[in-house]
Amino acid sequence: MNDMTPTREQREAKLEGMGCKRKRVEDIRFTQGRGQYVDDVKLPGMLHGDFVRSPYAHARVKSINTEKALKVPGVLAVITAETLKTVNLAWMPTLAGDVQMVLADGKVLFQNQEVAFVVATDRYTADDGINAVEVEYEQLEPQIDPFTAMDPGAPVLREDLTGKNTGAHGPRKHHNHIFEWTVGDKDLTDAAFRKADVTIKEMISYHRTHPSPLETCQSLCSFDKIKGELTIYGTFQAPHVVRTVVALIAKIPEHKIHVIAPDIGGGFGNKVGVYPGYVCSAVASIVTGKPVKWVEDRIENLTSTSFARDYHMTTEIAATKEGKVTGLRVHVLADHGAFDACADPSKWPAGFMNIVTGSYDFPVAHLAVDGVYTNKAPGGVAYRCSFRVTEAAYCIERAMDILAQKLGMDPAELRLKNFIKAEQFPYQSALGWEYDSGDYHTAMKQMMEKVDYAGLRKEQAEKREAFRRGETREIMGLGVSFFTEIVGAGPSKNCDILGIAMFDSCEIRLHPTGSGVARVGTKSQGQGHETTWAQIIATEIGIPADDITVEEGNTDTAPYGLGTYGSRSTPVAGAAIAMAARKIKAKAQMIAAYKLEVHEDDLEWDIDGFRVKGLPEKVLGMKDICWIAYNAPPPGMEPGLEAVSYYDPPNMTYPFGAYLCVMDIDVDTGVYKVRRFYALDDCGTRINPMIIEGQVHGGLTEAFAIAMGQEIRYDDTGNVMSGSFMDFFIPTAVETPKWETDFTVTPSPHHPIGAKGVGESPNVGGVPCFSNAVNDAFSFLGSTHIQMPHDYWRNWQAAKALGVVG
Numbered sequence: 001m002n003d004m005t006p007t008r009e010q011r012e013a014k015l016e017g018m019g020c021k022r023k024r025v026e027d028i029r030f031t032q033g034r035g036q037y038v039d040d041v042k043l044p045g046m047l048h049g050d051f052v053r054s055p056y057a058h059a060r061v062k063s064i065n066t067e068k069a070l071k072v073p074g075v076l077a078v079i080t081a082e083t084l085k086t087v088n089l090a091w092m093p094t095l096a097g098d099v100q101m102v103l104a105d106g107k108v109l110f111q112n113q114e115v116a117f118v119v120a121t122d123r124y125t126a127d128d129g130i131n132a133v134e135v136e137y138e139q140l141e142p143q144i145d146p147f148t149a150m151d152p153g154a155p156v157l158r159e160d161l162t163g164k165n166t167g168a169h170g171p172r173k174h175h176n177h178i179f180e181w182t183v184g185d186k187d188l189t190d191a192a193f194r195k196a197d198v199t200i201k202e203m204i205s206y207h208r209t210h211p212s213p214l215e216t217c218q219s220l221c222s223f224d225k226i227k228g229e230l231t232i233y234g235t236f237q238a239p240h241v242v243r244t245v246v247a248l249i250a251k252i253p254e255h256k257i258h259v260i261a262p263d264i265g266g267g268f269g270n271k272v273g274v275y276p277g278y279v280c281s282a283v284a285s286i287v288t289g290k291p292v293k294w295v296e297d298r299i300e301n302l303t304s305t306s307f308a309r310d311y312h313m314t315t316e317i318a319a320t321k322e323g324k325v326t327g328l329r330v331h332v333l334a335d336h337g338a339f340d341a342c343a344d345p346s347k348w349p350a351g352f353m354n355i356v357t358g359s360y361d362f363p364v365a366h367l368a369v370d371g372v373y374t375n376k377a378p379g380g381v382a383y384r385c386s387f388r389v390t391e392a393a394y395c396i397e398r399a400m401d402i403l404a405q406k407l408g409m410d411p412a413e414l415r416l417k418n419f420i421k422a423e424q425f426p427y428q429s430a431l432g433w434e435y436d437s438g439d440y441h442t443a444m445k446q447m448m449e450k451v452d453y454a455g456l457r458k459e460q461a462e463k464r465e466a467f468r469r470g471e472t473r474e475i476m477g478l479g480v481s482f483f484t485e486i487v488g489a490g491p492s493k494n495c496d497i498l499g500i501a502m503f504d505s506c507e508i509r510l511h512p513t514g515s516g517v518a519r520v521g522t523k524s525q526g527q528g529h530e531t532t533w534a535q536i537i538a539t540e541i542g543i544p545a546d547d548i549t550v551e552e553g554n555t556d557t558a559p560y561g562l563g564t565y566g567s568r569s570t571p572v573a574g575a576a577i578a579m580a581a582r583k584i585k586a587k588a589q590m591i592a593a594y595k596l597e598v599h600e601d602d603l604e605w606d607i608d609g610f611r612v613k614g615l616p617e618k619v620l621g622m623k624d625i626c627w628i629a630y631n632a633p634p635p636g637m638e639p640g641l642e643a644v645s646y647y648d649p650p651n652m653t654y655p656f657g658a659y660l661c662v663m664d665i666d667v668d669t670g671v672y673k674v675r676r677f678y679a680l681d682d683c684g685t686r687i688n689p690m691i692i693e694g695q696v697h698g699g700l701t702e703a704f705a706i707a708m709g710q711e712i713r714y715d716d717t718g719n720v721m722s723g724s725f726m727d728f729f730i731p732t733a734v735e736t737p738k739w740e741t742d743f744t745v746t747p748s749p750h751h752p753i754g755a756k757g758v759g760e761s762p763n764v765g766g767v768p769c770f771s772n773a774v775n776d777a778f779s780f781l782g783s784t785h786i787q788m789p790h791d792y793w794r795n796w797q798a799a800k801a802l803g804v805v806g
């Protein structure tokens with residue numbers, strides 16, 4: 001061996017495989033303004049479309065006159081529901097089994113609803129056309145409050161459903177009722193409450209908010225009449241689903257539809273749903289014979305595409321006087337707006353809300369969810385939480401604090417007392433999930449030690465005394481949260497979207513000189529898949545990550561997959577990538593055995609190639625195997641080195657974490673300061689620690705935004721009060737706290753590389769952590785629960801209500 005032979009460590013480092021803080025390869029183009037987003041795509045002869053929208057929340061549309069608009073120079077077409085009816089597209093199916101108007105058909109049901117689509121030579125002219133469309137409305141009584149939506153005298157919102165007593169998810173009790181969904185054993189739960197020493201009950205609201213990615217939703221459709229082919233560029237988190245749905249609805253054969261999701265400027269769940277803009281730009285292209293682009297502006301994005309949350313959760317816990325939980329009962333009133341356009345797997349009308357037992361060993365539980373229609377925008381997307389998991393985590397984490405307060409126990413101690421123990425995994429929850437793995441006690445104790453929890457509680461006790469003595473006007477809150485996430489939808493036995501099973505896929509093709517390409521069914525919106533997917537392959541087959549190109553988002557080339565949301569990419573596609581790589585490795589091993597003239601079983605894998613056991617000098621590297629695979633394969637073996645895997649996971653993965661927030665609030669102004677925020681995340685095997693840290697920073701920032709101010713608010717008449725970034729809180733670097741991150745590693749036992757998702761976790765755990773900090777600060781003054789968002793004004797109102805401010 002000469003000195004030039006690289007050491008094992010050097011060979012390993014060269015791969016930049018799993019565990020490496022590899023720099024994000026996509027950032028080379030993003031940071032230089034070389035990303036290619038939908039709006040960067042410009043096709044010859046391209047036209048622009050824009051919407052006439054309703055000023056009213058609830059009104060009858062008496063007439064639409066397009067005559068003047070069509071006379072505006074440059075306006076080429078005005079599409080209304082009547083136009084869409086000719087192609088049977090005035091209404092479209094939603095992902096939740098409901099139907100939604102593409103353009104107002106007789107009625108409008110929320111402010112800013114799409115009424116007509118004006119197509120013109122440029123965006124400005126389209127806008128002039130919009131102003132020239134004359135719509136006559138007759139205002140109707142709006143239904144804004146979900147709590148009165150099922151009153152006997154409540155206005156009828158969905159006239160199209162008149163006489164329908166059952167919906168996509170079972171019986172409907174009222175004309176504004178969508179579904180009732182129940183899980184768990186009601187009788188056993190009621191019995192637990194009858195026997196309980198202590199019970200708590202609180203209505204915990206998770207307000208309506210919005211994912212608001214920097215890039216809004218957009219599409220560019222081009223219909224080629226000669227070929228009969230439709231090409232759609234769009235901001236899609238799930239391009240293949242879009243292609244299938246278009247094929248089913250528009251009756252265009254699937255191979256004649258090309259869906260391309262180029263670079264995406266953030267998704268956060270906003271880009272999962274199907275919006276009228278996509279349908280209208282496609283129809284407009286068919287009608288005009290030209291490519292038609294639709295680009296939403298900020299107000300349109302905030303007020304018409306996919307809100308999140310709006311869950312009102314009446315929560316009860318039963319416990320012994322020692323603080324052992326014995327039952328959980330939750331009723332949710334879910335405000336879905338005008339159409340049920342929730343983006344959940346089809347069989348789950350309230351998503352995975354039944355993860356509401358959280359990290360605790362509840363022997364029994366019962367959950368009931370009622371969905372109602374109101375005159376608000378449709379949606380119900382995840383917004384950085386897989387299918388209502390953040391609502392569930394908020395519910396249980398707030399409720400555990402309320403129980404601790406009633407018992408006079410420390411909230412961290414109460415949690416430690418009730419955690420599912422490490423030896424109980426795989427754990428069967430009372431509401432039907434099988435948690436794959438976890439070690440909650442270790443994570444919680446690590447958090448408490450790192451932040452000096454006992455010291456902080458002591459300081460808080462002293463500050464409270466000082467406040468009582470009138471020496472300070474500042475109160476201190478410690479927010480504890482311990483969450484269990486559920487990500488990786490999903491086993492196709494119970495997860496599908498409109499019947500499309502939720503597996504995912506990867507296709508790897510290695511080239512003769514030892515580099516290659518991996519195509520995956522997911523679609524990064526900023527998560528860094530081009531970086532991390534190559535790292536999995538590097539570790540699995542010993543080809544440096546830099547030598548693997550990762551491609552996603554083009555349905556012509558990528559294998560069929562269900563896309564990226566619900567932190568499913570790592571649990572599902574990540575597994576498919578490892579499995580495809582292993583197929584390649586198996587063929588590589590046959591080649592190596594032949595070349596090294598030994599039996600396959602006599603070979604062992606060594607970082608970047610195979611070696612004969614016991615003969616360290618007899619090696620064949622993966623790069624050489626690539627060449628041999630094409631140019632000199634063993635007799636009888638097909639040339640080439642590629643593999644594809646479609647992976648249907650046996651279970652979801654259950655990441656978890658322990659968070660702590662230290663907050664100081666000035667009672668006279670309501671101004672808060674986040675003094676410290678510590679986040680310990682366990683996402684199993686970590687692919688790229690730097691990307692994970694970035695994901696946690698981003699998710700915590702969004703959690704901070706939601707808990708401390710971000711809200712989509714309506715007045716009594718259904719006017720949106722927060723339709724721009726002037727009134728919708730987007731924290732900048734100035735407001736954002738400093739994040740301290742930490743981790744433990746508890747691999748998923750069923751995932752080929754043991755990885756769980758992480759992208760959503762910080763939002764799921766972060767929101768209750770901030771809210772618990774605010775509530776903890778005020779609790780010694782006698783409050784049990786203050787609703788989010790906790791902006792300065794509301795903190796000040798809380799202080800006033802508690803009588804500490806005049």
Ligand code: PCD
Nearest residue numbers: 267268269382383384526532566569570687688757758759
């Ligand atoms: N263990 C582990 C895990 C993970 N990872 C990494 O991290 C990331 C993430 O991942 P996940 O968790 O799996 O996830 P995904 O699927 O990929 O994604 C999704 C998510 O993601 C997050 N993040 C983010 N970022 C950015 N930048 N952008 C965006 O947009 C976003 N979004 C958000 C959301 S909202 Mo939903 O949709 O609501 O449902 S859901 C979501 C990637 O890269 C991966 O690879 C690692 O490394 N390791």
Ligand SMILES: [Cu+]
Nearest residue numbers: 385387388389
């Ligand atoms: Cu959610």
